[in-house]
Amino acid sequence: MINVPRGKAVVRVPATSANLGPGFDSLGLALTLHDEVEIEIGTTGGLSVDVEGEGAGQVGAGEDHLVVRSMRAAFDLFGVKQPDAVRMVCRNRIPHGRGLGSSSAAICAGIVAARALAFPDFPGGGGDAPSEDALLILATEIEGHPDNVAPCLAGGLTIAWTEQSGVPRMVKLAPHPDVRPVALVPGHRLSTEVARGLLPAQVPHADAAANAARTALLVAALTTRPERELLMAATEDRLHQGYRAPAMPRTADLVQRLRGIGVPAVVSGAGPTILAFSTGDTQDLIAPEVGNDWHIQPLDVETHGAGVVSAETR
Numbered sequence: 001m002i003n004v005p006r007g008k009a010v011v012r013v014p015a016t017s018a019n020l021g022p023g024f025d026s027l028g029l030a031l032t033l034h035d036e037v038e039i040e041i042g043t044t045g046g047l048s049v050d051v052e053g054e055g056a057g058q059v060g061a062g063e064d065h066l067v068v069r070s071m072r073a074a075f076d077l078f079g080v081k082q083p084d085a086v087r088m089v090c091r092n093r094i095p096h097g098r099g100l101g102s103s104s105a106a107i108c109a110g111i112v113a114a115r116a117l118a119f120p121d122f123p124g125g126g127g128d129a130p131s132e133d134a135l136l137i138l139a140t141e142i143e144g145h146p147d148n149v150a151p152c153l154a155g156g157l158t159i160a161w162t163e164q165s166g167v168p169r170m171v172k173l174a175p176h177p178d179v180r181p182v183a184l185v186p187g188h189r190l191s192t193e194v195a196r197g198l199l200p201a202q203v204p205h206a207d208a209a210a211n212a213a214r215t216a217l218l219v220a221a222l223t224t225r226p227e228r229e230l231l232m233a234a235t236e237d238r239l240h241q242g243y244r245a246p247a248m249p250r251t252a253d254l255v256q257r258l259r260g261i262g263v264p265a266v267v268s269g270a271g272p273t274i275l276a277f278s279t280g281d282t283q284d285l286i287a288p289e290v291g292n293d294w295h296i297q298p299l300d301v302e303t304h305g306a307g308v309v310s311a312e313t314r
Helices: 066-078 102-118 132-143 149-154 192-197 205-223 228-234 241-247 249-260 283-290
Strands: 007-018 027-042 047-053 085-092 157-162 168-173 181-186 265-267 274-277 294-298 307-313
Touching: 007 102, 007 149, 027 066, 027 102, 027 149, 027 181, 027 205, 047 066, 066 085, 066 102, 066 132, 085 102, 102 132, 102 149, 102 307, 132 149, 132 168, 149 157, 149 168, 157 205, 168 205, 181 249, 181 283, 192 241, 205 228, 241 249, 241 265, 249 265, 249 274, 249 283, 283 294
Parallel strands: 047 085
Antiparallel strands: 007 027, 007 307, 027 085, 027 157, 157 168, 181 274, 181 294, 265 274
């Protein structure tokens, strides 16, 4: 095993919205809302974790912290000896437990920072550094499914799937510049495990066929024709949102009301955040329907995935 050099890396990771309606466990979109993580490797001092912003005082500040666990898993994969002294600062803006990929952001931050620290010459001359495919495999192993980690690592619109061998794969697409996502974030949280527990083991064949058609249409709409009529049809879902509605009735009600006035709206990930697609003729309709109980956050698609802001070794 090799020793990781002393040094510091700062990484920036985007929020993500998975599913996007019909693309259950396959489609994901990176958003211009970011967490930033600073990791410094020293020689003494053990482990120190400071959390600023979202999750401060609520998430663990030791070895159980998700960024720490992901960093250490990456070092193990890379054949790097675990450092004795790690100082970490997490500056979080992505809401926790809201369906905007906060756990995927933490996982990707730990993995990307570990690669930057272990392979300081990457990408220029870092021939032995693990590939993007290797990072996706590890991130999926930690997260359990690739639909959020894929856009977090790659940026843009991603299609993720798992080979019969169990290996996750992804394709990155460039959304049309007119795609304007708006996150509607409630004050309450919802556990992803609770949301997944409401899904049936089997669904009607007709519902699966309908979602397959809508998913294909959604890829076309987001990349070439982000028109309201197409987006409305393309964001219809029969596989998960209805089954999860009892766990988030306010979210389900607002999605229905927004769609009733012609706004393409879906549950973001497992919820309870809503992702709406704002077009020129719908952007003024959203706020009056939402009211004051939700935080309305207009965003753009983040075209870049998790990246290193700065890195240095000593």
